[in-house]
Amino acid sequence: MNNDISIYVEGLTKRFGDFTAVRDVSFEVKKGEIFGFLGANGAGKSTTIRMLIGILEPTSGYAIVGGYNIIENVEMVKQSIGYMSQRFSLYEDLTAKENLNFYGGIYGLDEKELKNRVSWAVEAADLSDKEDVLAGELAGGWKQRLALSCALLHKPKIVFLDEPTSGVDPISRRNFWNLIQSITDEGVTVFVTTHYLEEAEYCNSLAFIHNGEIITKGTPSALKKNVIKRKVFEIESQEPDKLIDCFKAEEFVDDISILGLKVHIIPNREDINKDYISGFLKNKSLEFKKIDEIEPSLEDVFIELIKLKRENV
Amino acid sequence: MHRLAAIILKEFNQIKRDKRTLLLLIFFPAFLLLIFGYAIDFDVKNVEIGVLDLDNSKESREFIEKFTLYDHFILKYHLNTFKEIDYYLDSGLATLCIVIPEDFSDELKQGDNVSIQIIIDGTNSNVGMTVLGNLRAYITDYSNNLSANALKKVGIHKEPVPVELIPRVWYNQELKSAKFLIPGLIGFIMMIVCVITTALSIVREKERFTIEQISVSPIRPHELIIGKTFPYMIISLITMILIIILGIILFDVTIKGNLIYLFVTSLVFIIGALGLGMMISAITDSQQVAFMVSIIVTMLPSIILSGFIFPLNSMPKIIQFISYIVPLRYYLVILRSIILKGSGLISFWDQLIYLTIFSSIMIIVSSIKLKKIL
Numbered sequence: 001m002n003n004d005i006s007i008y009v010e011g012l013t014k015r016f017g018d019f020t021a022v023r024d025v026s027f028e029v030k031k032g033e034i035f036g037f038l039g040a041n042g043a044g045k046s047t048t049i050r051m052l053i054g055i056l057e058p059t060s061g062y063a064i065v066g067g068y069n070i071i072e073n074v075e076m077v078k079q080s081i082g083y084m085s086q087r088f089s090l091y092e093d094l095t096a097k098e099n100l101n102f103y104g105g106i107y108g109l110d111e112k113e114l115k116n117r118v119s120w121a122v123e124a125a126d127l128s129d130k131e132d133v134l135a136g137e138l139a140g141g142w143k144q145r146l147a148l149s150c151a152l153l154h155k156p157k158i159v160f161l162d163e164p165t166s167g168v169d170p171i172s173r174r175n176f177w178n179l180i181q182s183i184t185d186e187g188v189t190v191f192v193t194t195h196y197l198e199e200a201e202y203c204n205s206l207a208f209i210h211n212g213e214i215i216t217k218g219t220p221s222a223l224k225k226n227v228i229k230r231k232v233f234e235i236e237s238q239e240p241d242k243l244i245d246c247f248k249a250e251e252f253v254d255d256i257s258i259l260g261l262k263v264h265i266i267p268n269r270e271d272i273n274k275d276y277i278s279g280f281l282k283n284k285s286l287e288f289k290k291i292d293e294i295e296p297s298l299e300d301v302f303i304e305l306i307k308l309k310r311e312n313v
Numbered sequence: 314m315h316r317l318a319a320i321i322l323k324e325f326n327q328i329k330r331d332k333r334t335l336l337l338l339i340f341f342p343a344f345l346l347l348i349f350g351y352a353i354d355f356d357v358k359n360v361e362i363g364v365l366d367l368d369n370s371k372e373s374r375e376f377i378e379k380f381t382l383y384d385h386f387i388l389k390y391h392l393n394t395f396k397e398i399d400y401y402l403d404s405g406l407a408t409l410c411i412v413i414p415e416d417f418s419d420e421l422k423q424g425d426n427v428s429i430q431i432i433i434d435g436t437n438s439n440v441g442m443t444v445l446g447n448l449r450a451y452i453t454d455y456s457n458n459l460s461a462n463a464l465k466k467v468g469i470h471k472e473p474v475p476v477e478l479i480p481r482v483w484y485n486q487e488l489k490s491a492k493f494l495i496p497g498l499i500g501f502i503m504m505i506v507c508v509i510t511t512a513l514s515i516v517r518e519k520e521r522f523t524i525e526q527i528s529v530s531p532i533r534p535h536e537l538i539i540g541k542t543f544p545y546m547i548i549s550l551i552t553m554i555l556i557i558i559l560g561i562i563l564f565d566v567t568i569k570g571n572l573i574y575l576f577v578t579s580l581v582f583i584i585g586a587l588g589l590g591m592m593i594s595a596i597t598d599s600q601q602v603a604f605m606v607s608i609i610v611t612m613l614p615s616i617i618l619s620g621f622i623f624p625l626n627s628m629p630k631i632i633q634f635i636s637y638i639v640p641l642r643y644y645l646v647i648l649r650s651i652i653l654k655g656s657g658l659i660s661f662w663d664q665l666i667y668l669t670i671f672s673s674i675m676i677i678v679s680s681i682k683l684k685k686i687l
């Protein structure tokens with residue numbers, strides 16, 4: 001197997017009775033990259049993660065995580081990965097430092113190393129004045145960074161983050177992603193699931209899972225190019241509502257969405273360009289600031305993918 | 314080793330922080346000890362009696378006066394009519410009424426047989442039986458004295474009774490029920506404390522999903538199990554010492570046997586109880602359910618089917634048979650042997666074997682069950 005590969009998954013399947021939660025999933029994750037595993041709730045994200053971290057046995061297929069087979073060598077897999085669940089799994093009745101000491105301890109760190117790593121973690125998570133605060137009394141962002149540090153104490157080669165930013169405010173989320181990017185600089189591979197699609201932009205590589213099957217994978221920019229072949233225009237206006245009412249009646253507009261004062265439209269014809277739209281709006285004497293042809297967002301990609309999938313069925 | 318130490322340290326930190334549970338662990342046993350020690354008393358003392366003395370002679374007054382020399386009886390009411398007997402017994406004011414007939418002194422003087430009527434409130438069969446026994450003993454004593462005196466008068470100096478009973482009570486000389494109860498109480502309290510604390514401590518991790526984080530770590534199941542139960546083992550031992558000290562101070566209990574036997578056998582019992590707690594934690598998902606199950610599994614069988622309060626020998630065979638699955642049954646025999654009798658291994662080795670079997674089964678089965686959820 002290639003030395004650059006950190007996680008290799010081949011035909012992974014999990015059935016619970018008649019229900020197939022994960023069907024024939026295959027992908028690979030390169031060393032040191034941020035791999036985004038995207039999908040709606042119940043699509044099979046958590047089941048896949050639970051198999052990869054060695055707490056759920058697959059029905060068929062296998063995976064190599066950090067060089068170890070998840071079926072034959074669970075203990076070594078566990079030692080080489082870190083895991084942070086969406087519930088943060090901290091002991092709320094213990095202080096930040098006691099949590100760190102505990103999680104470092106159960107990975108078998110000796111006293112000296114534990115001390116080093118705990119002071120590293122306190123610094124990395126910016127917890128220096130909160131060491132002796134009970135974890136249950138920390139705000140969401142602190143809790144989240146503490147949970148991540150707990151998962152990183154034993155210097156894992158790979159970290160699995162299951163919905164790491166759920167229930168955290170936007171500024172904390174940005175800090176958190178900065179922290180994640182800094183750990184990949186040290187060569188750690190990050191496997192992350194999220195349902196905030198704008199966060200997926202931070203990932204180097206993505207896979208979409210839907211009804212237990214992977215429907216597409218690739219880098220964010222490749223996905224945007226390959227999935228959405230039509231153009232996307234962004235029109236900025238003081239009266240977006242009027243614009244929307246107007247576009248709805250027009251046959252050349254396929255899709256409309258609104259983001260604050262910005263209206264996104266996807267036309268159904270190739271020949272439509274900025275000039276065409278501005279002429280159209282001027283003709284109707286509607287106010288607008290500017291028109292741009294833009295790259296579609298991952299949200300657009302995801303919605304398009306689900307739509308295509310439904311049409312195929 | 315580092316992993317085990319980490320769990321033990323964490324567990325102690327959590328116990329330390331949970332002041333309410335810690336206080337409960339210390340005061341609940343003391344509270345139970347007081348309740349059981351003072352309230353459960355099978356000794357029948359201070360029975361209040363009423364006397365209807367129809368004779369009203371020197372002899373009858375003497376006869377009555379002698380009653381009060383025993384601390385079993387308190388002469389409380391002097392009655393005047395038969396009607397009053399109904400009233401005092403019905404209302405529960407007296408447990409016992411004695412009727413001395415008009416011709417009591419005359420018949421005695423003539424050397425005839427005298428009958429005395431005794432009416433006992435038999436509502437509480439235990440008390441009734443004991444009172445009757447005490448009365449029989451008293452009256453036999455009284456009659457023997459009379460016969461001896463009568464024989465002396467005619468010049469015969471011989472023991473009036475062919476067979477005499479010379480009782481010696483061993484182990485619990487004063488026949489105090491508190492002393493008998495305390496060893497049982499130690500076992501009973503330990504059973505409850507061990508099972509509940511262990512069950513709750515593991516289920517709490519399930520409830521808060523921290524168990525998932527632990528199961529992702531390379532920790533081995535036996536490390537987790539030992540790490541989680543060890544702190545509670547220490548607490549249970551402290552609890553036991555506390556109960557014994559209270560027993561010594563409040564109820565004059567003395568440990569007659571070997572303290573090392575006491576310690577080792579208690580450890581075997583505690584391990585079994587912790588195993589039972591783990592088993593409950595493996596099959597329940599919320600602290601509430603785990604608490605309920607623990608109470609049901611420990612409280613009732615330990616009170617009723619262990620010989621703690623009710624002697625097993627007088628139970629129907631089928632119930633005696635069921636009692637073999639109650640671990641406290643074996644531990645109780647051991648505790649009573651060591652604390653009350655001061656006897657050695659010879660008197661309880663078989664019980665210790667049963668107890669060891671029980672504890673081994675508990676630990677093995679609960680470990681297998683817990684491994685599945687890890």
